[in-house]
Amino acid sequence: MSRFEDESFLTTWIEAVNADPAFTEATRWFDGSILLDDDGAQAWLKVYDGAVIDRKPFMPPFGYTFKISAPRWAWNELPTGTKFTDLLLGGKRRYSGPEDLTGTPNLVPGAFVIEGDTMSAYRIIQAIYLMTDHYSAAARSSERAA
Amino acid sequence: MKSTEDIVGRYVRVNGARTHYDELGDSGTPLVLIHTLYACSMEWTRIMPHLAAQGFHCVAPDLPGNSRSYPPNWTPLTSSREYGDFLSDFITAVFGDRKVVVAGTSIGGNLTIDLAVRHPDQLLAAVAMEGGVWTPTVMSLQPFMNPASLPSWPEWMERCAMESLGPNVDEEIRQELVWQHRFTGHRSGMPQTNVWTEHDLRDVAGPVDVPLLVLHGEADFYMPEEIVKLTQRTIPNCEVRKLDGIGHYPMVEDPEGISAIITEHVNKHVPGRA
Numbered sequence: 001m002s003r004f005e006d007e008s009f010l011t012t013w014i015e016a017v018n019a020d021p022a023f024t025e026a027t028r029w030f031d032g033s034i035l036l037d038d039d040g041a042q043a044w045l046k047v048y049d050g051a052v053i054d055r056k057p058f059m060p061p062f063g064y065t066f067k068i069s070a071p072r073w074a075w076n077e078l079p080t081g082t083k084f085t086d087l088l089l090g091g092k093r094r095y096s097g098p099e100d101l102t103g104t105p106n107l108v109p110g111a112f113v114i115e116g117d118t119m120s121a122y123r124i125i126q127a128i129y130l131m132t133d134h135y136s137a138a139a140r141s142s143e144r145a146a
Numbered sequence: 147m148k149s150t151e152d153i154v155g156r157y158v159r160v161n162g163a164r165t166h167y168d169e170l171g172d173s174g175t176p177l178v179l180i181h182t183l184y185a186c187s188m189e190w191t192r193i194m195p196h197l198a199a200q201g202f203h204c205v206a207p208d209l210p211g212n213s214r215s216y217p218p219n220w221t222p223l224t225s226s227r228e229y230g231d232f233l234s235d236f237i238t239a240v241f242g243d244r245k246v247v248v249a250g251t252s253i254g255g256n257l258t259i260d261l262a263v264r265h266p267d268q269l270l271a272a273v274a275m276e277g278g279v280w281t282p283t284v285m286s287l288q289p290f291m292n293p294a295s296l297p298s299w300p301e302w303m304e305r306c307a308m309e310s311l312g313p314n315v316d317e318e319i320r321q322e323l324v325w326q327h328r329f330t331g332h333r334s335g336m337p338q339t340n341v342w343t344e345h346d347l348r349d350v351a352g353p354v355d356v357p358l359l360v361l362h363g364e365a366d367f368y369m370p371e372e373i374v375k376l377t378q379r380t381i382p383n384c385e386v387r388k389l390d391g392i393g394h395y396p397m398v399e400d401p402e403g404i405s406a407i408i409t410e411h412v413n414k415h416v417p418g419r420a
Contacts, residue, residue, distance in 0.1 A: 083310070085305055085306050085310065085367075086310075086367040089284040089285055089306070110285060119297065122290075122296050122297055122302065124298065125302045126298060126301040126302075126305075129305050
């Protein structure tokens with residue numbers, strides 16, 4: 001099951017995000033929505049005035065400002081300590097084996113993909129990182145409790 | 147032993163551009179230290195006293211366009227070859243005809259290998275950290291060369307640096323690394339991501355006439371093991387060493403240990419050093 005289908009996890013995670021003053025500062029002048037996707041399981045977050053002020057388990061008809069998606073294995077890598085940068089930029093994951101190094105580089109992108117209004121996304125890239133930090137912490141906390 | 151407060155900043159003209167470098171020691175074996183992309187000479191601050199104590203005359207430039215160095219003709223350089231040629235001219239400007247040891251990290255590691263391949267006559271020995279003969283290991287950031295296209299790039303870059311550190315780095319060192327990435331602007335720093343992804347010496351590299359040591363941090367996700375092996379195959383007479391628990395910034399993460407490794411390599415290969 002995706003963590004986006006786990007109400008208890010979502011509550012813990014979003015409370016932690018909203019309690020983080022760095023997130024508040026980074027999104028102080030952001031008015032938009034973020035669609036998160038984990039192999040089809042979704043969480044839509046409305047962010048305004050420095051906080052997540054609403055969320056839904058699906059994308060509303062009016063869409064999203066930007067979308068962050070990744071296969072479930074990548075979301076599951078975050079709580080294990082794998083860095084978001086590693087999963088976003090590609091890094092060593094661009095290589096499936098030595099054959100990728102013999103000719104044109106393997107152009108497999110990072111596991112996490114940001115789509116939509118990427119200008120707005122990168123404007124609050126610090127907030128995105130903080131959300132992944134809190135996602136990892138909440139997931140670890142949830143696993144310890146289980 | 148000299149301290150970090152003994153480091154002095156100096157300037158030299160290279161290809162017409164006023165170029166800044168940090169210096170520690172005024173005698174000993176010349177050692178040129180090349181920083182990572184979007185950063186500056188301060189990345190070498192903690193290691194310089196250790197190296198000076200081992201008899202090195204340390205010189206760490208700000209690459210052209212970074213921190214306090216202007217780019218030649220007000221145009222940031224865009225390739226390893228351009229940076230390598232610039233560093234060759236920098237070595238001549240500072241040390242004349244004397245041969246130097248060179249050490250660098252990340253694009254500095256790539257440039258160290260570039261110098262060993264294309265300018266071996268200027269080198270006594272070389273130590274490349276987190277660099278290789280070919281490093282297309284992150285996605286292209288080509289669409290983001292104009293500052294208006296990527297708001298908050300500095301914050302992203304800081305995370306890119308912080309997250310690639312090894313697991314046991316003190317908070318003070320982490321904060322220093324953040325600040326070391328705050329003195330270079332988008333117009334120089336962003337093109338350096340392309341210098342990294344488009345760096346390719348596969349067609350020109352082979353056995354080198356310089357003792358070359360390649361260091362590889364095991365926790366560095368920017369430098370996959372396959373690239374290290376490719377580098378070793380392409381330059382069969384280079385020596386490769388893995389650094390346990392170290393990420394993308396060995397000289398920042400373990401200055402004393404990296405100083406000892408550089409010293410051991412140079413003492414082993416440079417006459418009169420042992």
